[in-house]
Amino acid sequence: MKISKLHDFMETRSFALMVGILLTVMVGGIVQIAPLFYIDSTIEEVEGVRPYSPLELAGQDIYVREGCYLCHSQMIRPLRDEIERYGHYSLAAESMYDRPFQWGSKRTGPDLARVGGKYTDDWHVFHLTNPRAVVPDSVMPPYAFLNDKKLNAKLIGAHLAAKKAIGEPYTDEMVALAEADIYTQVDPDSDDIDAFLARYPKAQVRNFDAQPEITEMDALIAYLQIIGTMVDFDEYQANINDNAR
Amino acid sequence: MSDHKKVDEHTGTETTRHEWDDIQELDTPMPRWWINIMYMTIVWSIGYVILMPAIPLLNGYTKGVLDFSDRDRVAVAVEQMHADRSARSQELSNSSINEIIGDDGLYEFAVQQGKTLFGDNCETCHGAGGQGVVGYPNLNDQVWIWGGSFDDIKYSITYGIRAEHDDTRFGSMAAYGRDEILEPAQINDLVQHVLNISGQQADGVSAKRGATLFAENCSSCHGVEGKGTRENGAPNLTDTDWLYGGSAEVIHETIFNGRNGVMPNWNERLSADQIMALSVYVHNELGGGE
Numbered sequence: 001m002k003i004s005k006l007h008d009f010m011e012t013r014s015f016a017l018m019v020g021i022l023l024t025v026m027v028g029g030i031v032q033i034a035p036l037f038y039i040d041s042t043i044e045e046v047e048g049v050r051p052y053s054p055l056e057l058a059g060q061d062i063y064v065r066e067g068c069y070l071c072h073s074q075m076i077r078p079l080r081d082e083i084e085r086y087g088h089y090s091l092a093a094e095s096m097y098d099r100p101f102q103w104g105s106k107r108t109g110p111d112l113a114r115v116g117g118k119y120t121d122d123w124h125v126f127h128l129t130n131p132r133a134v135v136p137d138s139v140m141p142p143y144a145f146l147n148d149k150k151l152n153a154k155l156i157g158a159h160l161a162a163k164k165a166i167g168e169p170y171t172d173e174m175v176a177l178a179e180a181d182i183y184t185q186v187d188p189d190s191d192d193i194d195a196f197l198a199r200y201p202k203a204q205v206r207n208f209d210a211q212p213e214i215t216e217m218d219a220l221i222a223y224l225q226i227i228g229t230m231v232d233f234d235e236y237q238a239n240i241n242d243n244a245r
Numbered sequence: 246m247s248d249h250k251k252v253d254e255h256t257g258t259e260t261t262r263h264e265w266d267d268i269q270e271l272d273t274p275m276p277r278w279w280i281n282i283m284y285m286t287i288v289w290s291i292g293y294v295i296l297m298p299a300i301p302l303l304n305g306y307t308k309g310v311l312d313f314s315d316r317d318r319v320a321v322a323v324e325q326m327h328a329d330r331s332a333r334s335q336e337l338s339n340s341s342i343n344e345i346i347g348d349d350g351l352y353e354f355a356v357q358q359g360k361t362l363f364g365d366n367c368e369t370c371h372g373a374g375g376q377g378v379v380g381y382p383n384l385n386d387q388v389w390i391w392g393g394s395f396d397d398i399k400y401s402i403t404y405g406i407r408a409e410h411d412d413t414r415f416g417s418m419a420a421y422g423r424d425e426i427l428e429p430a431q432i433n434d435l436v437q438h439v440l441n442i443s444g445q446q447a448d449g450v451s452a453k454r455g456a457t458l459f460a461e462n463c464s465s466c467h468g469v470e471g472k473g474t475r476e477n478g479a480p481n482l483t484d485t486d487w488l489y490g491g492s493a494e495v496i497h498e499t500i501f502n503g504r505n506g507v508m509p510n511w512n513e514r515l516s517a518d519q520i521m522a523l524s525v526y527v528h529n530e531l532g533g534g535e
Contacts, residue, residue: 134369
C-alpha cells in the first residue's frame with residue numbers, strides 16, 4: 001500500500017485510527033516510562049534518605065492539604081544561580097518517599113527544598129501565623145488557625161501501614177508505634193528519644209510551636225525542618241558510578 | 246468510497262470525499278513552510294539523538310557523542326564561579342576590617358556580596374533593610390544587645406545566639422511566672438518598675454517594691470540600673486528601644502513566660518568569606534560601628 005493510501009485508510013476508518021493511536025502512545029509510553037523503573041541512575045539510592053517520621057508525615061499531609069505546593073516548589077535545578085541561592089541541587093532520591101511528590105511547578109514564593117534548619121521554629125510560627133508581620137510585601141496567606149487545630153493522630157498508624165504496603169521501608173514496629181512516636185517527637189524530655197532517633201535518624205525532637213498540645217502547627221514545622229536535610233552533602237559524591245548523570 | 250480524487254469546482258482544491266448533506270470538506274494542504282519546519286524537527290531530532298543522552302537501553306542509556314551531563318556542567322559552572330571569586334574571597338577572609346575599609350575595590354566587593362547575602366538569608370527575620378520586627382532586633386540602629394563592634398557582629402553571625410553550636414552566645418531570660426520563681430504580685434511590681442526606669446507612667450508605690458525585687462532578681466543580668474549587660478545578652482531596659490515591646494502587657498508576658506530568641510549559627514551554611522562580607526555589610530552599611 002502506498003503511504004498516502006495508508007493515510008487515507010486510517011483517516012476514514014475511526015476504529016483503525018483508534019487502534020493506531022493506541023499503539024503509538026503505547027510505544028511512546030513504554031520507551032519513556034518503563035526504563036525509569038530499571039535504569040540504575042534513575043533509581044539511585046542515596047545514603048541518609050529515610051521515610052518520614054509520623055509527625056513529619058502528618059506535616060506533609062497538611063502541606064498538601066493547604067496547597068503550599070501551589071506557590072512553593074521543592075526542586076532546586078542544577079543551575080549555578082539556583083545552587084548559589086538555595087543550596088545543593090535536589091536529588092531524585094530526596095523525594096522518593098514523597099507521595100505525591102512536591103516538586104511543584106510554580107514559584108510564587110521561594111523554593112523550599114532546603115528550607116530545613118534555615119529558620120528557627122519560632123520564626124516559622126511567627127511567619128505562618130502572619131507572613132506580613134515578617135515580610136511586609138508577602139502575598140503568602142496567613143495560616144494562624146494551625147496554632148489552634150489539634151493534630152489528629154489517630155489515623156497515622158494506618159497511613160504508615162498503607163505506605164508500608166506499597167513498599168516503603170517502614171517496619172512493623174514503626175507502624176505499631178506510629179501514634180506514640182508523634183508524642184515522642186514533640187517531647188524533648190521523653191525517655192524514648194534514643195529509640196525514636198534510631199528509627200528516624202536526624203529527626204528533630206522539639207516542642208515546635210511551644211504550646212502544650214500537639215497542634216497541626218507542630219506537624220507542619222516538623223516537616224519543614226526536615227526538608228532537604230537528610231542527605232549529608234559533604235559525603236555525597238555526584239560522580240561515583242551511577243550517581244553521575 | 247472511491248479512490249480517485251475529487252476536486253472542488255469553485256476552489257480547485259481536492260476534497261476529502263466526505264459529504265454531509267451535500268456539503269463537502271475541502272482537503273486544503275498544509276502550507277509548505279509549515280511542513281518544512283516539521284521535516285526540520287525530524288532532522289534535528291536525529292542529530293539530537295546522536296549528540297545527547299537519549300535512548301534507554303537494557304542497563305543504562307546511550308550517552309551521546311557529547312557525553313553531556315547537567316551535573317557535570319553545573320559542577321564546572323560552580324567551580325568557575327568560585328574560581329572567579331577566589332582571589333577576592335581569599336583576600337576577604339584573610340583581611341582585617343581596617344584593611345578592607347582601606348581597599349576600595351575589596352570594600353565594594355564585600356558590600357555587594359554582603360547585601361545580596363543579607364537579602365537571601367537575613368531579611369526574612371531581621372526585616373527589609375534590617376529594620377527589625379518584634380523579637381528580631383533592628384540591625385540598622387545604634388542599639389546592640391550583644392555588641393556592635395565588627396568582631397561582636399561577626400561572632401553573632403558565625404556562631405549564632407542560643408543556636409545549636411558549642412560556641413554560640415548564650416544568656417537566658419527565665420520564665421519567672423510560669424516556673425513559679427516569683428509571685429504574681431511581685432511580677433506586677435516588677436512591671437511597674439520597668440515602666441518606671443524606661444520613662445513611662447508607672448504606679449509609684451508598686452514600682453518602689455519592684456525596685457527592690459529588681460535588685461535581688463534581675464540586676465545580675467540587666468545591671469543595677471537596668472542598662473543591660475552584653476555578656477548575658479540582657480537588653481537595656483531604660484531606653485525606648487524594645488526587642489519584644491515596652492507596654493505593660495508585653496513586659497508582663499516577658500517576665501511571666503521568659504524569652505529566649507534564637508539566631509541560627511551561619512558557619513555551617515555560609516563560607517568564611519561570605520560571613521566576612523555580611524559582617525562588613527552589617528557593620529559598615531547598616532547600624533554597626535562601635
